[in-house]
Amino acid sequence: MSQAPVIFWFRQDLRLADNPGLCAAIDAGQVIPVYILDDVNSKPAMGSASRWWLHHSLSSLNASLGNKLNFYKGDAHHILLKLVQQNNVKGVYWNRCYEPWRMQRDTQIKEALKKELSVEAHSFNGSLLWEPWQIAKKDETPYKVFTPYYRKGCLNAVPPREPLAKPPLDEASLHCLLSSSETLNSLALEPQIKWDDMLAPHWEIGETGANNRLHAFLNQSLQHYKSGRDQPALLDTSRLSAPLHFGEVSPNTVWYSALQTGAAIGDEKNLDTFLSEIGWREFSYYLLYHNPEITWKNLQSKFDAFPWKKESTSPELKAWQQGRTGYPIVDAGMRELWQTGYMHNRVRMIVGSFLVKNLLHHWHLGEAWFWDTLVDADLASNSASWQWIAGCGADAAPYFRIFNPVLQGEKFDAQGEYIRTYIPELSALPNKYIHKPWEAPVDVLNSANIELGQHYPEPIVELKASRQRALDALASTKEP
Ligand SMILES: Cc1cc2nc3c(=O)[nH]c(=O)nc-3n(C[C@H](O)[C@H](O)[C@H](O)COP(=O)(O)OP(=O)(O)OC[C@H]3O[C@@H](n4cnc5c(N)ncnc54)[C@H](O)[C@@H]3O)c2cc1C
DSSP: OOOOEEEEEEEEEOOOOOOHHHHHHHHHEEEEEEEEETTTOOOOOOOOHHHHHHHHHHHHHHHTTTOOOEEESSSSHHHHHHHHHHOOOOOEEEOOOOOOHHHHHHHHHHHHHHHHHHOOEEEEEOOOSSSSOOOOTTTOOOOOOIIIIIIITTTSSSOOOOOOOOOEEEEEGBBSOOOOOEEEEEEEGOSOOOOHHGGGGOOOOOOOHHHHHHHHHHTGGGHHHHHHHGGGGOSSSOOHHHHHHSSSSSSHHHHHHHHHHHHTHHHHHHHHHOOOOHHHHHHHHHHHHHHHHGTOOOSSGGEEEEEEOOOOOOOOHHHHHOOSSSSHHHHHHHHHHHSSOOOOOHHHEEEEEEEIISBBBBBHHHHHHHHHHHHOOOOHHHHHHHHHHHHOOOOOOTTTOOOOOOHHHHHSSSTHHHHHOOOGTTTTSSSHHOOGGSSOOOOHHTTOOOOBBBOOOOSSSSSHHHHHHOOOOOOOOOOO
């Protein structure tokens, strides 16, 4: 082993187990573990709820590294080159990221390290099961539709790498450059809004928490995932999206642990559905890699002329953000988001459709709100999902398929449990009216202590008329 130190640069891989870049760095020499909050290059800037999660995730990682994590804030290019020069570093190691701004920055850093300092950067795959350039159609072009991408492309490719064990770490293998006064708190990472009181009770952040979550899900919910995953009151999904985004657990660990549990319980159907959701995450990264413009540009250009409202100050947008549209399933979802930093997937689809179709607002406005308030905000999944819901994506739900929030609520939250959790003011309403309080007779509203417009809003749009308005807008949108 060489005596000169190497840098391991933590990014979206805040874990020790199954971390290929970290394992390689430890094999190469004494490691300086580094995290850089790069607000200079990031586009878009990290959202508020994500910063809250990151703060806790870094604290947890630092503890598992024996308080030897070196935190910095600023331009990663500048900081890394300076660290390499000042510490006679012989190599820099990291796991790859796929956001366009990160890929561009990392390429420049790699070149500068080599050209200016003759130091090699070594990058690894620590975040995806299949590299985006690895999967292609027979004619070598990228897939545009999920099912063939996943079933023909991924499942017939080389199987994902099996997870690696935690590398051996002792006192001597890690090197801290910071003084004891330079703590994580000095990065002023925490956002302006104090999320702790609201969000903290819902999450166990960090690598241990992620593994606890994974095993609780596999033991308790995998066997009814296929039907349970659509019912927001059941808590039958894994809630691993934030741990996967921050890399507290790798997709490889999730994939192989699920395969193992699925085989043990002999359950093909539920396992297959769960693995295909992990496949959707892969597909989002695939789309982002092959279409970096997905974050801001409609993948179907005919939607460029669509008459979506774009004002970020509109009263309807405010009502949507605050969970005050008068449609209980929409409002429950938006309040779940605000109170927990998370929203169930079925409800994300309902609130998304409501915003871009019934309220006719641009998907960018929904995407931006989710970006700021989701703890799992992820450039690939968020952009691809908003394009999907808006109908303008590669493999999107057709625009004319407009979710009816009342029918969706009645189907997926039949007993109104989800509504009652997040809209306590409606809790005494009978199930018959819980998804459409405006249809309840006055005596029913009275005995449930509800005055519409006072305790809970009247609907801000009428469903039938707003649906027709959306369809008319679509009809007026011509191919360029
Ligand atoms: C409008 C909209 C915006 C979204 N924004 C995000 C986002 O910013 N970040 C994010 O991680 N997911 C996003 N999703 C996808 C999905 O809603 C979440 O991944 C899922 O709800 C997370 O819950 P879970 O971990 O319990 O999922 P599970 O059902 O347990 O699924 C397991 C894992 O598969 C992945 N996954 C599941 N569904 C999808 C999907 N449709 N697309 C991509 N990956 C998926 C996630 O990593 C998830 O953790 C969005 C969906 C919609 C409709």
